[in-house]
Amino acid sequence: MVSIVEALHLCRYFEENSLNFEGKRVIELGAGTGIVGILAARLGANVTLTDLPLAVPQLQSNLSANMPSFGWPSVTPSVLPLSWGQDQNNFASDWDLVLGADIVYLAETYPLLLDTLVHLCKGGAVAYLSSKMRGEHGTPVFYRHTLPQKFHVELVHCDPAQNINIYRALLRGTQ
Numbered sequence: 503m504v505s506i507v508e509a510l511h512l513c514r515y516f517e518e519n520s521l522n523f524e525g526k527r528v529i530e531l532g533a534g535t536g537i538v539g540i541l542a543a544r545l546g547a548n549v550t551l552t553d554l555p556l557a558v559p560q561l562q563s564n565l566s567a568n569m570p571s572f573g574w575p576s577v578t579p580s581v582l583p584l585s586w587g588q589d590q591n592n593f594a595s596d597w598d599l600v601l602g603a604d605i606v607y608l609a610e611t612y613p614l615l616l617d618t619l620v621h622l623c624k625g626g627a628v629a630y631l632s633s634k635m636r637g638e639h640g641t642p643v644f645y646r647h648t649l650p651q652k653f654h655v656e657l658v659h660c661d662p663a664q665n666i667n668i669y670r671a672l673l674r675g676t677q
């Protein structure tokens with residue numbers, strides 16, 4: 503069964519902190535169900551949802567199923583394949599927000615994800631990443647060692663009961 507608890511935490515964080523999505527250029531990495539990007543689109547952002555090529559058809563279908571028959575934002579979200587460390591140069595670097603829920607769990611992908619985040623955030627985008635903190639040598643390593651190599655990283659939300667953190671990251675030299 504797919505767990506979307508990290509994605510729901512991120513959605514709730516945006517809602518509780520009244521993040522302004524109106525007119526913002528937003529890209530979601532490893533979008534899965536697409537729930538985070540779909541929320542951003544419903545709040546007025548111009549959204550690109552991305553995931554591995556094999557996940558794109560399901561993502562597109564989720565987006566279509568959750569597209570309201572009226573009141574949809576003027577710009578329909580796009581769905582595109584983006585494999586970390588491989589495809590980021592097919593994308594611009596002028597995003598306002600880069601989002602990711604539960605995308606930090608495989609240590610071998612950490613350098614690839616870092617390269618992708620660096621490219622996408624070159625124009626000053628703020629990245630919001632929510633993660634379950636799996637094992638002392640698992641997910642926390644990405645936020646303590648990998649991401650800070652290139653980003654200023656701030657813990658903005660912590661749910662000790664569910665062990666889920668949300669981090670805000672800004673590429674060094676872009677502030």
Ligand SMILES: C[S@@+](CC[C@H](N)C(=O)[O-])C[C@H]1O[C@@H](n2cnc3c(N)ncnc32)[C@H](O)[C@@H]1O
Nearest residue numbers: 506509532533534553554557584585586603604
């Ligand atoms: C645990 S799921 C999270 C999905 C969604 N963000 C959520 O919170 O429900 C991890 C997602 O990352 C994607 N992913 C894993 N490795 C990837 C890679 N190397 N490049 C791009 N996406 C990747 C998977 O296809 C999957 O959709």
